[in-house]
Amino acid sequence: MNAVLYSLFPVAAALVAAACAVFSQKSDRIRCLMQHLAAGVVVAAVAVELIPELLHRRSPIPTVLGFSLAVIVLVILKRTESGGSSKNAALTIPKSYIAATGIDLLLDGIVIAIGFAAGRKQGKLLTVALTLELASLGLALIGELRSRQLSRWRAFTITAGVSCFLLIGSALGAFILDYLSAPFLTAALGFGVAALLFLATEELLLEAHKLEDTTSTTAIFFVGFLSILILDIISG
Template identity: 45%
Template sequence: MSSAWMYTLIPAAAVVLGAVAAVNIRPGPRIVSAIQHLAAGVVFAAAAGEILPDLMHRNAPVATVVGGGIALAVMLAIKQVEGLVKGPLGLLSMVGVDILIDGLVLGIGFSAGAKAGILLTVALTLEVLFLGLTVANELGESVRSRLAVVGATAALALLLPLGAVLATPVAALPPSIVAGFFAFGLIALLYLVTEELLVEAHQTPDRPWVTAMFFVGFLAILVLEELMS
């Protein structure tokens, strides 16, 4: 668990990679949608296959409701603020909060075990790759310097290890409180899939191969989990 922050360097690198790709290649809407579908499938499988079973075996219904309720309130609040805050600063602020929560969830995942943490690392790497693409695309419309765009996006990536470090004490807490944190992580991930990734992915007309990427990502995590067992 103490080394969980080191694993966040992988998705942090993906954020920078996404930004570099966005300022140099400008991927088309269908490619972006395919990445979103793939990321959604991977995150959904990791959440359902790792965090959910562990949470159910802890037998802490009150902590589950409290942790899940807090996660839902936080994610809905972020959504509301996104609609009010405009411009590059607003975008950076909201994405920064998302990335911080991702780091927190990854740290919580490692408290459930190394396998859960590694699978979540894979899932969140794809998710933040999309965030890097999105931030760089949006900033590129108002910031001319490619270096400045990549630099601002890379700065956001530092919030991933910060979130993991904040989650480090979770493993030492009483089991019922740990269950609450797991519920928080589970709801945050499922909200990300249903209300962020898939909603954004369907902004462009669907093609069968694009839709199939969700299930490709889902099956890939299932296979990886079997290989790690």
């Protein structure tokens, strides 16, 4: 129950950030900064939360299966998204971006459940880290959807729906954590690693680099990474 309740804070952060982005005139440069920040947070989440857990489990086969499945699914979605004309592509919903973000948030919810299972302090610190991540992702997702010429209301509705995957993940994690076999959980973590890396490298940074990099955009990536790293050190 604690995991689900605390998951409301990151979801609220995503919705507030998305609402601010929808009803304000943000420049492409601001969106680029937020995409770099979100990418840094996501890469840090992989480095400090998921990969150490996978290394600790020492189960290469489930890891490879879960990782490979994520790559196949996301590449297929990416190819489907880019299969139309360039004119129509600007008007389509970025399926691979949304799928990767949804998977990310689903697994983040499970991570919160795991954190509270380990201890209340760990769960709270994970919630703080994920609140920052969702605020960044909310801004970046709104910017991406608006760049595809979606209406403000539709962009906000999609962002709100995707954000709810965190609640679903935390509820699932709290309910079935004690019933899943170790290989299945390992495969799920492998899937999550690939999904998060795809989100950061093939979506967030790829879109951000359509504008010329500056010192500030480069630095903000490392600010996002460092913030999660420091939170993880504190929680340890």
